[in-house]
Amino acid sequence: MVRRVSGPTKMNLKTPKYNSGSCNIGGAEVRRRRVSGITGAVVSVVFYISCISLNAPKGIRAIIFLPLVLAWTGWLQSRNKFCVAFGLMGVFNFGELGQASRIAEADARAVDRKRALVLLGQAVALSIVSALFFTLIPA
Numbered sequence: 001m002v003r004r005v006s007g008p009t010k011m012n013l014k015t016p017k018y019n020s021g022s023c024n025i026g027g028a029e030v031r032r033r034r035v036s037g038i039t040g041a042v043v044s045v046v047f048y049i050s051c052i053s054l055n056a057p058k059g060i061r062a063i064i065f066l067p068l069v070l071a072w073t074g075w076l077q078s079r080n081k082f083c084v085a086f087g088l089m090g091v092f093n094f095g096e097l098g099q100a101s102r103i104a105e106a107d108a109r110a111v112d113r114k115r116a117l118v119l120l121g122q123a124v125a126l127s128i129v130s131a132l133f134f135t136l137i138p139a
Contacts, residue, residue: 017094018092018094018101018103020103020105020107020108020109020111020112021108021111021112021114021115022081022082022115023080023081023082024081024082024083024086024087024091024092024093024112025077025081025082025083025086025092025093025094026081026093026094026095027094028093028095028096028097029083029086029093029094029097030077030078030081031078032097033074033077033078033083034074034075034078035074036070036073036074036077037070037071037072037073037074037075037076037077037078038071038074039070039071039074040067040068040069040070040071040072040073040074041067041071041075043067043070043071044064044067044068044071044130044134047063047064047067048061048064048134051064058135058136061134061135062131062135064130064131064134064135065127065128065130065131068126068127068130068131069123069124069127071127072122072123072124072126072127072130073119073120073123076119076122076123077119080119082115082116082119083116084116084119084120084123085116086100086112086116087112087113087115087116087119088112088113088116088117090102090103090109090112090113091103
């Protein structure tokens with residue numbers, strides 16, 4: 001179900017509301033992003049330990065980049081209360097999972113798209129640095 005709203009509003013920590021470029025998800029969605037970040041981190045650790053145990057070549061160890069992207073993206077989204085995918089799609093959700101609302105104003109959607117791309121860029125940059133670290137340290 002998608003409903004239309006217009007205009008950004010100020011965020012209240014007790015009852016969060018949509019704020020373009022700043023906050024586009026509430027409690028349930030934040031928890032979902034936190035779980036995805038933790039999942040990515042766990043997969044990264046398991047992959048790294050497996051590579052070290054099997055004495056995998058550095059090229060294979062570099063694959064750790066993929067779960068690291070999941071880990072960093074989930075962490076950044078939960079910390080910032082901002083979903084990258086929602087920002088790119090022009091929606092927000094402060095209710096139950098699956099009840100996104102469409103953002104009516106084009107300016108607000110543009111601000112959200114920019115914020116989403118910044119968060120995604122941060123996640124990729126952090127993943128590259130982390131992957132280089134895990135790939136290049138001696139096994």
